[in-house]
Amino acid sequence: MKTRNLILTAAAAFCLAAPAKAQEAKKNVSDTVTFTVSMHCENCKKKVENTMQFEKGVKDLNVSLADKTVTIVYDSRKTTSAALKESLEKLNYTVEEKARK
Amino acid sequence: MRYLLSAALLFISISAFPQNVRSRVLGDDGAPAAFANVAVLNPDSSLVAGTSADADGFFIIAVPNRKFTLAVSCVGYAKFSAECDGRLPENIVLKKQDIDLKEVDVTAHTQGQYLSRIDVRQMESINRTGLTKLACCSLSESFENSGTTGTTYSDAITGTRQIQMLGLSGIYVQTLAENIPVFRGLNYLFGWNYTPAAWLKSIQISKGAASVTSGYESVTGQINTVFASPAEGRQFYADVYTDEYLMTDANFVVKQRVGGKWRTALFGHTTQSLMPESATQRHDRNGDGFADMPKVRNINLQNRWIYLGDNGLQSRFAVSAATEKCDAGQMEMDGMQHELYKTQIENVDFQISNKTGFPFGQKDGQSVGLINSLSYHKTDAEFGRKSLYATELYYYGNLIFNSHIGNENHKYAAGVSYIFDGLTNRFADRLPKNLTPETDFDKKEHSAGAFAEYSNYSVDNLIISAGLRADYNSRYHWLLTPRFNVKYSPTDILTIRASAGRGYRSANPLSENLGLFSTSRKFHTDQLQLLDIEAAWNYGANLILTVPTQRDNIVLNIDFYRTDFQSRTICDIERDRHAVFFYNLGGKSHAYAAQADLSATLFKGLTFYSAFRYNIQHISYTQNAENHTVESPLVNRFKSLVNVSYATNMRKWIFDATVQLNGKCRLPNMDGYAKTERYSNTYTILFAQITKRFKFVEIYVGAENLTDYRQKNPIIAPDAPFGDDFDASIVYAPVVGRKIYAGARFNFGKYMD
Numbered sequence: 126m127k128t129r130n131l132i133l134t135a136a137a138a139f140c141l142a143a144p145a146k147a148q149e150a151k152k153n154v155s156d157t158v159t160f161t162v163s164m165h166c167e168n169c170k171k172k173v174e175n176t177m178q179f180e181k182g183v184k185d186l187n188v189s190l191a192d193k194t195v196t197i198v199y200d201s202r203k204t205t206s207a208a209l210k211e212s213l214e215k216l217n218y219t220v221e222e223k224a225r226k
Numbered sequence: 227m228r229y230l231l232s233a234a235l236l237f238i239s240i241s242a243f244p245q246n247v248r249s250r251v252l253g254d255d256g257a258p259a260a261f262a263n264v265a266v267l268n269p270d271s272s273l274v275a276g277t278s279a280d281a282d283g284f285f286i287i288a289v290p291n292r293k294f295t296l297a298v299s300c301v302g303y304a305k306f307s308a309e310c311d312g313r314l315p316e317n318i319v320l321k322k323q324d325i326d327l328k329e330v331d332v333t334a335h336t337q338g339q340y341l342s343r344i345d346v347r348q349m350e351s352i353n354r355t356g357l358t359k360l361a362c363c364s365l366s367e368s369f370e371n372s373g374t375t376g377t378t379y380s381d382a383i384t385g386t387r388q389i390q391m392l393g394l395s396g397i398y399v400q401t402l403a404e405n406i407p408v409f410r411g412l413n414y415l416f417g418w419n420y421t422p423a424a425w426l427k428s429i430q431i432s433k434g435a436a437s438v439t440s441g442y443e444s445v446t447g448q449i450n451t452v453f454a455s456p457a458e459g460r461q462f463y464a465d466v467y468t469d470e471y472l473m474t475d476a477n478f479v480v481k482q483r484v485g486g487k488w489r490t491a492l493f494g495h496t497t498q499s500l501m502p503e504s505a506t507q508r509h510d511r512n513g514d515g516f517a518d519m520p521k522v523r524n525i526n527l528q529n530r531w532i533y534l535g536d537n538g539l540q541s542r543f544a545v546s547a548a549t550e551k552c553d554a555g556q557m558e559m560d561g562m563q564h565e566l567y568k569t570q571i572e573n574v575d576f577q578i579s580n581k582t583g584f585p586f587g588q589k590d591g592q593s594v595g596l597i598n599s600l601s602y603h604k605t606d607a608e609f610g611r612k613s614l615y616a617t618e619l620y621y622y623g624n625l626i627f628n629s630h631i632g633n634e635n636h637k638y639a640a641g642v643s644y645i646f647d648g649l650t651n652r653f654a655d656r657l658p659k660n661l662t663p664e665t666d667f668d669k670k671e672h673s674a675g676a677f678a679e680y681s682n683y684s685v686d687n688l689i690i691s692a693g694l695r696a697d698y699n700s701r702y703h704w705l706l707t708p709r710f711n712v713k714y715s716p717t718d719i720l721t722i723r724a725s726a727g728r729g730y731r732s733a734n735p736l737s738e739n740l741g742l743f744s745t746s747r748k749f750h751t752d753q754l755q756l757l758d759i760e761a762a763w764n765y766g767a768n769l770i771l772t773v774p775t776q777r778d779n780i781v782l783n784i785d786f787y788r789t790d791f792q793s794r795t796i797c798d799i800e801r802d803r804h805a806v807f808f809y810n811l812g813g814k815s816h817a818y819a820a821q822a823d824l825s826a827t828l829f830k831g832l833t834f835y836s837a838f839r840y841n842i843q844h845i846s847y848t849q850n851a852e853n854h855t856v857e858s859p860l861v862n863r864f865k866s867l868v869n870v871s872y873a874t875n876m877r878k879w880i881f882d883a884t885v886q887l888n889g890k891c892r893l894p895n896m897d898g899y900a901k902t903e904r905y906s907n908t909y910t911i912l913f914a915q916i917t918k919r920f921k922f923v924e925i926y927v928g929a930e931n932l933t934d935y936r937q938k939n940p941i942i943a944p945d946a947p948f949g950d951d952f953d954a955s956i957v958y959a960p961v962v963g964r965k966i967y968a969g970a971r972f973n974f975g976k977y978m979d
Contacts, residue, residue, distance in 0.1 A: 165276045168458045172977045178876040179921035185875055190276065191263050191299040216977075 155184065158206040159196045163219040164188075172216060180204065180212050194223060245291060245590045249314040251283040251298055254321050258283030262300035262320070269293070269344035289314060291591025291628065291637075293344055293683075309344065311683050312591050312634040338371060338871065339835070340825070341770055341783055343721045346681070346689045346713045348768045348785060349432040350374050357423045359871065359882045360913055361467055361928060361967050363475045363497065365426075365451065366418035370913060371869050371884055373823040373837025374431045375399075375449070378860065380741035382940035382954040382961050383554045383569050383609075384520050386415055392433065392446040392787045392819040393841030393861055397738055398731065398762070400436060400444035403451050404542070406579050406599045407441060411649060412618035412737045413603045416573050420526050420548040422495040424465050424477035424971075427452045434766040434787055435709040435727025438677045438693035439626055439639055442707040445729035445762045446789060456481040456489035456532060461975030469967035471509075471519060472500040481978050489532045489978075497524040509557060511963060512936065514944040516954075518962050520554035520569070538593075541582040548575040555610070556947065567610045567947035569744065577601040586627070591634060597624040609743035610947055611656040616737055621646040635684040643697075645673040651736050653751065659804075659950060660748040667754050671732060672700040677707075687715045702759040705730050721770040731760040733795035735808045742799065742806050744954040746947075753809045761792040778827035784820075791815040798847050800859070803896040804950055813846025813853030831873045838866040847899060854899040857892045860958055864889035880917040882928075885910060891958050906958040909935045927968040934964040 164170060170190045177195065178186050182203030187196040197209055206222060213220045251259040264285050266274040274294060279285040291312040298306040304321040338356025342349040352372060359371050366387040369375040375396075380386040389396035401409040401417070409417030429451050436444035454463070463479040478494045499521040501509065509517045528546035533539070555568040579599035586594040599622045607614045626641035649669045655662040675697030682690045691711045699705055709727030716722075735754065742749075766787030773780040794811040801807055823837035843858040869884040890905040915928030937959035943951040 166979075168977065168979060171459065175921075175973075178878070183876075189299075191265055191297050191305065193263055 154200045154202050155198055156201045156206070157196065157198050158209065159194050159223040160210060160213060161193055161221045161223045162195050162213055164190055164193055164195075166190075169218075173213065173218075176216060177209070177212065180209065183209070245312075245585075246286050246288050247314050247590075248284065248286045249316060249318060251279045251285065251300065251318045251320060254319055259298075259300040259320050262298055265297040266290070267295040267297055269295070269342050287314075291593070291630075291634065293689075295344075312630075312637075338833075338869070341781060343715065343770060343772065345432070346691050346711045346723070347432045347436065347725065348434055348723055348766075349430055352429045352431070354427065357426060357429070358917070358924075358926075358971075359869070359884070360915060361469075361926075361930070361969060363422060363467060364419045365421040365423055365429075368423045368426075368429060370886070371835070371867070372431065373821060373835075373839060373867065374433060376862070376865055379957045379961070380415065380955075381744040382937075382957045383516060383744045384552060384571065384740075385518075385554075385961060386740070387418065388415065389418070389449075390841075390861070391431075392764075392789060393817040393843045394446050394789060395738075397733075398445035398729070398789070400440060400448045400729075401451075402440065402448060403544075403579075404453065404581070405440065405450060406544075406581065406597055407443065407622055408577070408601070410443065411603075411620060411647060411734055412605060412616050413575060413601070414734075414738060415740055416550065416571075416605070417575070419497075419524065419550065420546070420575055421451060422475070422477050422526070424463070425453055425479060425493045425495070425528070427454050427458075433768070433785065434723075434725035434764055435711055436729075437639075437691075438679050438695040438707055438709050439624070439641065441622075441624075441643065441645070442675070442695060442697055442705055442728075442730045445731060445760075445764055446787070453493070453528075453530060454479055454481075454491060455978075456483070456491040456530065457978055460973045460977055463971070463973055465969060465971040467967060467969035468500075469965050471962075471965065473519070473522070474498050474500050475969075483978065487534055487536075489534075491530050493526075493528040493530070495524070495526040497522050499523070503558075512938075512940070512961070514939070514941050515556050515559065516567075516941055516944055517554055517557050520552045522550065522552050524548070524550040535584075537584070539582070539584040541580065544577070544579045546575075546577045549573065565948070567952075569607075569609045571605065571607040573606075574604045575601070576603075587629075589629060591637075592629040593627075595626045595628070597622065597626075599623075605737065607740065607743070610952075612743045612749075613652075613654045613656075614736055614740070614743065615652040617650045619646070619648045636680070636682060638678060638680045640676075640678040642676045643674070645671070647671045647673075647732070649734060651734070653736055653749065655749060657746055657748075657948060659746070662749065662751070665751065667736065667751065669701070669732075669734070671702075673697050673705075675705075679709075689713045699732075699759070702730075702732070705759070705761075719772050719774070721772070722767070723769075724767045726763070726765045728761065728763050733757060733760055735795055735797060739797050739806070741955040741957075742797070745806075746804065746950055746952040747799070748805045750805060750807045753807075756810070757795050757808065758793045758810050760794050762794070763790045763792070764788070765790075775827070777830065778833075780824070780826040782822070782824050784822045786820045787818070789817045789819075794845070796845060796847060799955075800847060800856070800895040800899060801849055802898070803953070809848065811846060812848030812851075813855055815843075815845045817841065817843035817858075831875070833871045835869040835871075836867070838864065840864045849899070856895075856899065859892050859894040860956070862889045862891045862958070878919050880915075880919070882913075882915045882917075884913040886913075888959070893958070894956060909959055911935060911960070922972060922974045924971045925969075926971075927966070930965040930967070931960055931963055936960055936963045 170188050173188050182200040185198035210220050251262040253259050262279040265276045275288045277285050277287045293311050296308050296310045306320050338359050339352045376390045377387045391399050431449050433447040436448045461481050465477050467475040475497045481491045483489050526548040531543040533541040550573040552571040556566040581597045583595035586592050601620045603618045605616045624643040628639045630637045651667040654664040677695030679693035693709045695707045697705045711725045713723045768785035771782040794815050798807040819841045821839035825835040827833050843861050845858050846853045846855045867886045872881045890908050893904040912932040917926040940957050940961050942953040
């Protein structure tokens with residue numbers, strides 16, 4: 126009985142702790158970066174979207190043609206803002222990191 | 227070749243020619259908004275042109291001579307957007323605003339179809355997202371998710387799909403490929419197969435009175451297809467599709483820039499039925515001895531060229547060729563002694579077209595456009611002992627001058643057109659009871675016309691457009707086509723439209739009723755050469771309510787249209803179950819169509835679209851000078867559909883499900899115009915598809931007709947196909963049941979510009 130209680134307590138503690146830990150881990154690895162990119166047309170927007178969404182570590186993406194910005198939410202364990210900037214530059218755009226949060 | 231080139235050079239379009247205009251962006255404090263981003267957008271939000279202001283806020287941008295949206299943004303200022311009409315304000319004033327980077331709008335889930343709030347006509351657009359919601363091998367299959375158009379089947383043997391709009395057959399819709407008339411006359415039934423959805427960028431479906439600039443043929447509306455642009459997307463596209471019946475489909479698109487001014491795209495398509503003959507159980511699930519779907523071999527090629535000159539001249543050439551063979555009918559079984567009923571259709575189609583436009587004179591926004599198109603279609607078809615050998619040569623030439631009176635609040639388009647339509651039909655029926663020898667029904671029409679259309683934008687939020695054309699047709703003489711459209715948007719959330727207009731159509735009853743060849747009915751063709759041109763008035767109104775939400779808009783559309791025929795070709799299959807009569811409408815014929823649809827993004831990634839439409843059409847049959855008005859057979863009284871689409875972050879996984887509820891339709895009487903009315907069942911069809919996107923490829927699996935609904939006994943008297951009662955034309959539901967399919971789409975190579 127004692128063993129059973131111990132297991133149940135351990136299981137409960139794990140269940141409670143796990144999401145908190147996961148949340149903490151998630152919080153730590155997600156980062157957001159905004160680049161100013163020299164895009165000029167709808168085709169550029171599609172090109173950036175189609176390329177960047179499949180880059181390693183990219184979790185979310187917003188491309189604004191009106192603002193000429195690319196905002197990327199990424200997993201900092203898998204990539205860096207410098208690597209993302211380089212990927213954008215490979216598409217023959219002038220890229221400048223605008224703001225970070 | 228030299229002649230071809232010469233002819234090609236003669237060919238020439240109507241485009242809204244961009245004009246460079248200068249303006250300035252200022253902050254509300256009067257200081258220039260340096261380096262502001264300026265974009266000119268189409269009604270569908272696609273970009274026309276983009277630029278940046280200089281340090282003093284000045285910029286020059288090319289704007290089209292029509293309505294467009296101007297979007298301006300600058301760090302530190304609120305975004306600015308305004309509807310403009312061929313011009314820009316002298317100064318654009320932006321409001322100061324603090325930057326809040328928390329408000330990042332993540333990649334929006336794209337709706338597959340949307341309703342225009344800018345165009346004077348009611349218009350639904352289906353974009354690439356909509357075109358990939360289902361397998362959509364051919365254009366006719368692209369409308370399963372559309373509330374506006376529906377599809378029906380011509381007969382139970384070939385399973386050829388036909389479209390319907392406003393409760394009337396697709397023959398009353400004018401179909402255009404980049405504003406050039408296509409899929410008409412002899413090509414009406416099969417043309418839909420020659421434009422694979424994979425080749426297209428978008429489809430625009432407009433209801434009600436169309437512009438007079440494209441001719442007199444539109445009665446219920448227009449469908450315009452736009453092909454993938456050689457200046458957009460990756461250089462290479464390829465896809466492959468197959469289903470559980472091994473109906474296999476493949477497409478490719480290759481784009482290339484040639485020098486500084488030319489761009490080209492080559493499109494290819496093939497459909498092949500790969501199911502071995504031995505797998506008879508898979509071919510005939512209902513056990514009537516007839517294959518449930520035809521064996522198809524189809525190859526289409528198309529080459530499109532765009533020339534963009536320095537002086538604003540723009541020219542687009544297209545050449546296409548298609549060949550199709552379709553085998554259907556009874557399957558060979560062991561021990562069969564009698565002659566088999568076989569259907570064989572061979573089609574050859576060839577088209578060449580050009581659209582050219584250029585700025586004309588000193589006036590801003592003034593231009594001339596010329597369209598030339600030549601097409602040839604040949605159909606050799608045998609249905610048991612009935613046959614039709616037909617050809618059509620069609621030329622369309624249209625010259626348009628676009629300008630304005632005083633200022634751009636008073637625009638007009640005027641021009642002239644010429645059409646030649648030469649049709650040959652050789653019909654025969656060798657059934658002993660019918661014995662119609664080979665008989666020719668040929669038709670030649672020359673049509674020359676002039677038109678003018680005036681659009682008034684002088685009152686805010688109101689557009690009034692009125693057009694008139696007069697054509698002289700060598701067969702039907704003078705045809706007068708007035709059309710009128712109005713759009714009023716009293717507030718941002720409400721758009722109201724009304725339209726009225728007349729349309730004409732020269733019927734080709736044999737090829738347009740090819741489904742009736744799959745019967746033992748005797749064709750009474752004595753009236754064929756005496757048929758009038760079909761003429762109808764169409765009136766309608768629609769209302770769009772757009773309620774902005776945090777994520778997207780909730781869009782509610784309600785519309786109502788009525789079509790009144792003044793003259794119509796009646797195809798009477800109800801007087802006698804063993805006969806078909808063609809004659810001019812003696813009494814009245816009209817159709818009503820009402821529709822309501824709602825679209826919304828429920829939460830990030832989840833979109834919802836629902837449509838309900840009610841149709842009813844009446845026609846009058848005439849016998850011995852007595853008219854019998856009945857509800858048109860085989861037109862569903864209502865149809866509703868619900869599409870739910872969920873896409874994960876960045877659309878890497880997409881889940882689509884569509885449920886269609888098809889209402890009952892009246893079945894044709896088999897024993898004269900007796901009032902014993904029979905109706906079909908109401909049935910449900912379920913579509914579902916899952917798509918996984920990778921960088922260069924997307925893979926999808928899906929199912930059509932998941933609940934496996936099939937029409938019971940779609941063929942009457944299948945055991946005696948050469949007997950008196952054989953009839954495979956009364957089809958209101960799928961003959962083929964559940965169909966599981968899978969496919970892959972590849973996009974690779976450099977990005978085009």
